[in-house]
Every structure is written in C-alpha cells, then in structure tokens.
Amino acid sequence: MKKYILSSLAVLSAAALFTSCNDMLDTDPRVTELTAATFPGKPADVEALNAATYSIMNTLGGGDQSGVCNNPFYWWCMMSDDCYGSGGLQDNVNKSLHHFTTGSANQYEADFILLYGGISRANNQIETIDNVIWKDSEKAQRDQLLGEGYFMRGFYTLLLTQLYGDVPLITSTTITEEMQQQVSAEEVIYPQILSDFVSAKNLMKPERANGSGHADKYAAEAFIARAYMFWAGFYKKVGELATGSAPAIDLVEQEGCPGGSLSQADVVAGLKDIVSNGGYKLCKDFRSLWQYSNSLLWDEAHDGVGHAYAFIADMDRNDCFDMPGMGNGNTEEIFQIQFLNASKWAIGGTYNNPRMYSNYLSCFWGLRNGATNDNGKRDKTYPFNQGWGQGTPSCNIWDDWTDAERQGGYTDIRKLGTLIDLDNELEAYVYEKDDNEESGYACKKYADVNLDACAADNDSWWSQCPGYSSSSLDNKQQGDHFEDFYLMRYADVLLMLTELTGDAQYMNQVQRRAGVPETPYSLKAVQNERRWEFAMEGLRFNDMRRWSGIDSGENSYAAKALEAQSGKQIVCLGDKANKRSLQHMTCSWKKRYADTNGFLPKPQAQIVLMNFSMKQNPGWDENTPASEWTYKVIY
Numbered sequence: 001m002k003k004y005i006l007s008s009l010a011v012l013s014a015a016a017l018f019t020s021c022n023d024m025l026d027t028d029p030r031v032t033e034l035t036a037a038t039f040p041g042k043p044a045d046v047e048a049l050n051a052a053t054y055s056i057m058n059t060l061g062g063g064d065q066s067g068v069c070n071n072p073f074y075w076w077c078m079m080s081d082d083c084y085g086s087g088g089l090q091d092n093v094n095k096s097l098h099h100f101t102t103g104s105a106n107q108y109e110a111d112f113i114l115l116y117g118g119i120s121r122a123n124n125q126i127e128t129i130d131n132v133i134w135k136d137s138e139k140a141q142r143d144q145l146l147g148e149g150y151f152m153r154g155f156y157t158l159l160l161t162q163l164y165g166d167v168p169l170i171t172s173t174t175i176t177e178e179m180q181q182q183v184s185a186e187e188v189i190y191p192q193i194l195s196d197f198v199s200a201k202n203l204m205k206p207e208r209a210n211g212s213g214h215a216d217k218y219a220a221e222a223f224i225a226r227a228y229m230f231w232a233g234f235y236k237k238v239g240e241l242a243t244g245s246a247p248a249i250d251l252v253e254q255e256g257c258p259g260g261s262l263s264q265a266d267v268v269a270g271l272k273d274i275v276s277n278g279g280y281k282l283c284k285d286f287r288s289l290w291q292y293s294n295s296l297l298w299d300e301a302h303d304g305v306g307h308a309y310a311f312i313a314d315m316d317r318n319d320c321f322d323m324p325g326m327g328n329g330n331t332e333e334i335f336q337i338q339f340l341n342a343s344k345w346a347i348g349g350t351y352n353n354p355r356m357y358s359n360y361l362s363c364f365w366g367l368r369n370g371a372t373n374d375n376g377k378r379d380k381t382y383p384f385n386q387g388w389g390q391g392t393p394s395c396n397i398w399d400d401w402t403d404a405e406r407q408g409g410y411t412d413i414r415k416l417g418t419l420i421d422l423d424n425e426l427e428a429y430v431y432e433k434d435d436n437e438e439s440g441y442a443c444k445k446y447a448d449v450n451l452d453a454c455a456a457d458n459d460s461w462w463s464q465c466p467g468y469s470s471s472s473l474d475n476k477q478q479g480d481h482f483e484d485f486y487l488m489r490y491a492d493v494l495l496m497l498t499e500l501t502g503d504a505q506y507m508n509q510v511q512r513r514a515g516v517p518e519t520p521y522s523l524k525a526v527q528n529e530r531r532w533e534f535a536m537e538g539l540r541f542n543d544m545r546r547w548s549g550i551d552s553g554e555n556s557y558a559a560k561a562l563e564a565q566s567g568k569q570i571v572c573l574g575d576k577a578n579k580r581s582l583q584h585m586t587c588s589w590k591k592r593y594a595d596t597n598g599f600l601p602k603p604q605a606q607i608v609l610m611n612f613s614m615k616q617n618p619g620w621d622e623n624t625p626a627s628e629w630t631y632k633v634i635y
C-alpha cells in the first residue's frame with residue numbers, strides 16, 4: 001500500500017512568514033530569527049515556504065478548534081440537505097451549522113483565521129521567490145514553485161469567500177488601508193481567484209503531481225472550472241450553463257496571467273486538456289476510493305473465520321483500497337489533503353493544532369454505539385469504528401436516492417458505497433442515549449475500519465499495514481486516520497464537462513462505473529449524478545447555491561431542498577421506538593437560507609479588529625431578529 005505523506009509537514013519549523021506587523025485579520029505568528037533580507041536565499045528555502053503554504057490544509061482537514069472538525073467541506077456537508085448536525089447533546093457547533101444558527105459571535109472564526117493565514121503564506125512565497133538568484137537550469141523549478149503559490153492563494157481565497165462572502169482581498173504581505181476594506185466577491189474577489197488559477201496553470205509544468213500532495217497544471221484547470229461555475233451560477237444566476245449565456249470574467253494581469261478575460265469556452269478547453277493529456281482515469285470500482293475496501297478486510301470476508309463484511313466480498317482483490325493505483329494516490333485523485341502519524345492530544349494552537357496530522361473526519365463521522373458497557377465493541381459495529389457521530393447522513397439523501405433507484409429500476413452501488421444502513425448492515429448497533437438527529441444512517445466514506453485481526457475493539461486497520469507506527473496521540477481511534485481527503489477527483493472533471501457543454505458522454509462514464517443506466521443530458525440528470533457521486537464530500541451545498549443564484553428567496557432550488565428535511569422522522573436520545581419529527585430550531589430552513597444566501601457570519605472579533613470596515617453578512621445582522629440566528633436547545 002502506498003501511504004503518501006504531505007511533504008510540508010516535515011519542514012514546519014521553516015514555516016516562517018516575513019510580512020509587515022499588522023493586527024489586521026490576526027492571521028499568523030511571526031518569527032524574528034530570519035528576515036526577508038536573508039530568507040529565502042536558495043531554492044530549498046522556497047521549497048520550505050511552499051511547504052508552509054500547504055501545511056494550512058492539514059489544520060483545515062484535521063484540526064479541532066471550535067468543537068467541530070475545521071474542514072470547510074465537512075461544514076458544507078452539514079449545511080446541505082445530505083447531513084444533519086446530530087452528535088451528542090453537547091455538540092452544538094455541528095447543529096448550529098445545520099440549522100444556520102450560531103451560539104457565539106466568534107463561533108466560526110477558526111477557518112476565517114486559517115484561510116487568511118494560508119493566503120498570507122502564499123503571498124510571501126510569491127513576493128520573495130526572486131530573492132533567490134535562480135540559475136537558468138532552475139527556471140522550471142522557480143516557475144513551478146511560483147505557480148503553486150498562486151494556486152494555493154486562489155484555493156484559500158475561494159474557500160474563504162464561499163464561506164463568508166464579501167471580505168477583504170489580501171494580495172500582498174504589506175497590508176494597506178485600502179486592502180483592509182471589504183470588497184465585492186462577484187466583481188473583485190472572483191476575478192483575482194481565477195487569475196491566480198490561470199497563473200498557476202501557465203506557470204506549472206505540464207506534468208502530473210502523481211499523488212505527491214502538490215498542485216499541478218491539471219489541478220489548476222479543474223479549479224478554474226469549479227470557481228467559474230460558482231461565479232456564473234451564484235452571482236450571475238446562470239442556472240443551466242449548457243444552455244445559458246454565462247459571461248466572460250475579466251482577469252487581473254500578473255505573472256503567468258496576461259489579463260484579458262476568461263470565457264466559458266476557455267474553461268471547457270481546460271477541462272478537455274485534463275481529459276486528453278492528464279492521464280487520469282476513473283477507478284474501475286467506486287469502492288476502491290474508500291478505506292473500507294482494504295485488502296485486509298477483504299481477506300476477512302473470504303477466510304471463513306470470525307466476521308465477514310459482505311459488501312466488498314464481490315470485489316476483485318486487485319481493486320482494494322491498498323492495492324497499487326487505488327486508495328491514496330489513486331488514478332482519479334487530482335488534488336487532496338494528506339495526513340501522517342504525528343497527532344498529539346492537545347487541542348490548542350491555531351497553526352500547529354497537534355491533531356491536524358490525522359484525517360479527523362474519520363473520528364467525527366464515527367459511530368456513537370451506545371450499548372451499556374460495550375461502547376465501540378466490534379460485535380456491535382464491525383467493520384466500522386467508534387467516533388463522535390456528528391454530521392450523520394440525512395433521511396433525505398437515503399430517501400431521494402432510493403426513489404431514484406426505484407424509478408429507474410436499478411441499484412446504484414454508490415448508495416451503500418457511501419452510506420451505512422445501520423438497521424440492516426449493523427443489526428447489533430445501539431443508539432447512543434444522549435445522541436440526537438439520528439437518521440438511521442452513517443457515513444461510509446472516510447469511515448475508520450476495524451478488523452478481527454486488530455488488537456483492540458477501537459483499533460484501526462491501519463495498525464495492521466506494513467511499516468505502521470502509531471501516532472504519539474496513542475489512541476488509534478482518534479489519531480490514526482490517514483485516508484486522503486479528496487478536494488478534486490477526475491469524476492468531477494467529467495461531470496463539470498457535461499454540465500458546461502450538454503455532452504452526456506462524460507457523465508455516462510461516471511454512470512457506467514456506478515452500474516446505473518446511461519442517460520442523455522439534462523440539468524436534472526447532472527444534478528442527480530453530482531449528488532450521488534460526491535455525497536458526503538462537501539460539494540453538494542455550493543452546487544445547490546449555484547443552481548439557485550444569489551438572492552433567490554425561499555422558492556430556490558437550495559431553499560426548497562433544505563426545507564424538505566422538515567418532518568423527517570429521527571431518533572433522539574436513543575429512543576428508537578418513539579421517533580421525533582425533525583424541525584428547524586428557530587424558524588425554517590428555507591427562511592434561514594434565503595436570509596443568508598448560505599454564507600456564515602463573519603467573526604465579530606475580526607470585524608472589530610478591522611475597525612468595522614468589514615460588515616456583518618445579511619441574515620446575521622441587526623436587520624434579522626436575533627431569535628432566528630441564535631442557537632436554541634431543542635433536544
């Protein structure tokens with residue numbers, strides 16, 4: 001099994017920033033041992049800065065600073081109609097996200113700070129790269145590193161504005177008074193994001209990163225499409241791109257980007273370049289993408305001893321997660337967050353959160369088995385491990401998916417490849433007595449896996465892999481989660497191409513892999529395929545938003561889909577015999593979505609730091625009754 005480790009984590013000690021001292025945005029710690037006059041002085045120094053820029057992704061993917069995993073894609077899962085907040089009675093942040101409420105003025109500050117910290121590091125990398133006297137033979141290395149700096153700045157800025165809306169655009173380490181002003185995402189921020197991705201595409205070598213954890217030209221082309229489609233759908237209200245008239249977007253002139261404009265045709269050309277020249281391909285079996293298909297569990301399904309996980313028994317063993325070309329670094333993985341075994345118990349620290357080296361989603365999505373004195377026992381949860389039970393899949397995604405299967409007369413392997421049907425797959429599972437918003441389903445993607453061969457009931461299958469060494473957290477159930485978190489898969493390239501062009505051949509490849517009937521293009525077909533293919537990967541919420549358009553009210557695609565959760569039957573406090581009707585905690589999902597456009601509140605502490613030049617988002621300000629956006633205990 002190939003276990004890729006993000007190279008940046010090995011050089012965090014070199015993650016120094018050399019920016020002007022400024023309280024603005026409270027973004028990053030400073031060091032005084034090195035200065036911009038002495039660092040970077042050689043190519044290896046720029047490599048270290050590059051590693052520091054990437055390292056922010058690990059705190060996003062594995063940190064736990066606000067009572068919930070910092071991963072914004074996980075937040076978007078809970079804000080969509082595919083997840084509930086759930087968890088224990090004390091788990092308020094996840095339920096706040098799901099109900100579009102907040103329990104404090106700074107509840108969602110962690111990612112705000114982290115993303116600006118990543119932008120600051122990228123700016124420093126871009127600005128200081130030519131402190132080095134590059135040899136002619138090193139030009140390709142220089143351009144690659146500069147391209148990666150632009151890519152990461154665009155990536156962090158994209159996440160920032162999708163979470164918080166109109167914010168200050170920081171493109172320099174010297175932060176001017178003008179730069180501290182909130183600017184329009186539609187007119188200012190997205191042109192810069194797309195310019196950064198265009199610079200990255202043009203500067204980086206036309207070679208695949210091959211699972212190294214770094215961005216490459218093809219990742220830039222894919223994120224150009226993701227950012228452009230959100231801008232065109234959400235801000236320009238082009239609901240159906242294949243038949244609409246999405247405008248071109250003006251670009252910013254900078255190295256690697258000559259300015260001009262970016263059109264829908266340009267975006268399509270970039271995606272087709274990935275298809276023709278990227279060398280990516282879909283894994284033959286959808287299950288190969290996820291750790292529950294590892295060969296050790298497959299062997300237990302066939303050895304006739306102990307437990308047997310029937311769902312993967314029909315797989316070709318060569319397609320198991322830990323086989324060459326599968327799992328981490330697989331053939332369709334374009335960009336991802338990677339992890340290693342260096343987690344520690346302490347939670348504090350913005351940029352050095354010691355749990356960040358572990359893919360903490362595996363813990364947050366783990367099962368809250370509630371049998372008396374039997375919590376986490378394999379007999380109750382095999383082959384899955386225990387965890388916090390937050391962000392459980394909704395009744396809506398199971399019901400909608402089942403309806404689609406029934407109407408189409410097929411079985412979609414992705415449904416049970418994504419969701420654990422607790423009542424039928426884990427017959428001995430017992431609901432936790434202080435849990436709430438239990439749908440009867442759990443997340444199978446990213447779920448940690450146990451084995452009969454493991455030494456303990458809450459052990460992880462990773463402990464049985466060749467060359468394994470435990471994390472310093474010394475708790476495998478919490479610290480030993482090494483599955484890559486996918487940020488861009490080749491399947492997304494194919495589905496974006498169909499949505500942009502109306503050419504169903506790309507979508508049909510994804511359908512064939514899932515074993516479902518191939519269909520001609522329709523927006524509804526693309527919407528369904530995106531929902532099923534990427535369920536629990538955090539893409540659904542922003543897809544809903546761009547298919548709705550900004551200020552689209554309570555009758556938009558997103559508002560209606562969210563409101564459809566109301567009335568679903570859920571288990572609370574372990575009482576499976578007396579289910580409750582799910583209701584919004586303050587008003588309604590459709591109203592909260594319409595009022596906020598899906599944006600989170602900006603942290604009040606950051607607004608104050610900026611002398612109120614940054615304004616609170618609609619739906620979270622004085623124009624909306626506080627009773628509608630303030631967290632309320634309902635269980």
